[in-house]
Amino acid sequence: MKTPIRKFLSLIIPLFIGLGIMYYQYSTMTTEQIEKTKISFLKADYFYIFLSLFIALFGYWSRAYRWKYALQHLGYKTKFSNDLMTVCVSYLVNLTIPRSGEISRAALLKKYEDVPFDKAFGTVVAERIVDMLIFLLFLAIGFVIQFDTIYQFLIEKGVKFETLIWLSISGFILFVLFILIWIYAEWNIILKLKQKLSGLIEGMQSILKMKDKWSYIFHSFFIWFSYLMMFYVTIFALPETANISFDIVVMGFIFGTLAVGFSNGGLGAYPLAISTVLFLYGIPEETGAAFGYLVWTSQTVLTIFLGLLSYLLLPILNKK
Template structure:
């Protein structure tokens, strides 16, 4: 995936913001404190957390395979979707949100799949991820409602937020309506132009991918894997919490709240959630009585273990991808 000058500037700006947030958070944390914490950390549990996270990646690859097969009526191996997925995660560490396009591009080359349909299945995946994330947030709210309510009231005024949002609703509806009408008129005027035909074809394929859920034969597998993916996220967080003495006494519901805050931090448009993940995880751990330093050390340990896992398996997957494409190229000669 090639980036133009403007995109490179955006990437460098987001990386600069991420690095600045990370530096600001950790400028007062002594390196010796991190080394002391690592000496007391159970690397057996850290290793188990990595294995669990890899299981989550595999389940995500398998779930994607179900959607692709429903969209294209063609068989796809889970190994190929896993390779594409890990390369996508690796791309996200370099360019925020590039991973979704990257993994579709990888699978399009290795499986000769249609890019539009693949992107549609990814959008559907992300829709369900958002749905399960909201369910997780709701569960955390129910289990930790007192802490949740207190933190929310400290951060924002609910009454002020409601007033601002309600005042913007008419403007948002009007602006969206004008945008839809404008796009419709442009498409009507230039419907026979080559670029418009390509866009229409891509959108049609994307909608086919989005609607592929109803054609998934293994509905039980799809829904159970979607649930299991979030369970692996939780178990990964729990195992790391148990591995570090300062967080080993956290309750199960407290770990769930930490996971929720970490998930929100990963949504930020910076490379790999750098900085934002650490800030939110450290913030919530301080609410549970940990010191500022202990919260930041926990955040850097779990984030680093996941980043190293993605880099390692992402590079291996990249090698596998180059080998597959080289074999395909040699056969076509």
């Protein structure tokens, strides 16, 4: 398949998925529920929405600062302003083609700081691995504290818990096999792949070898702490969600994060996931939908604003 067609499909398919989810959610709600959703938007306390956006800025700052440690370990001293703006642009690009922001971040740093693309991209991949491990920690904690609710939900949906266990075990075994093959196999295809990915691997290994690895780890946890807090403070924007317990907030945060990968920036999928989780805990569907769209819309607007602003400022602030 030609590259332009592939790029077009990678953009349009997630977009149609998101729009389809939005249509599904809208079509399953009654006229009364839709009206109540509109009322929730009107009566929301937007002080907490703006507070969540303020907290989100710390996440952007911390992600850029964490990246600087990895780049310094590789011997590249970059301007923090360039690190921050490329991070902002990458968030914006991810709204178009999921996970494409990582490529744009490394490409922009190559352009403005002359950091080799493969090494910069390797540090970004390393970040994603660390982020995935921290998210899995959230997932494990949420699963433990809400085991009974999740188990009952799976039974009602006809999903056997034993099936999920076997799938998890199979996935873990395949992952271990892949690691063993990568380390010990002498196959030509593996050796050629290792050679092509040498810069990428160097960037990934920089975490374990870097001088400031504990600062790197601190920022990694702080990023996710800021994500959780900006989600948490938003519950106070609506009277119906203001009193939900923190463990429910954690579950909403987990499923909302998972939903982001289903469509462009979580379009449609994020609000549906949030409303579904809150409905399990007695929050009306229309209130959950309003809450989900409040969070998603505010964060998306911030992403677009910071991304466009950074894209415009990068060439201006880097004039030679």
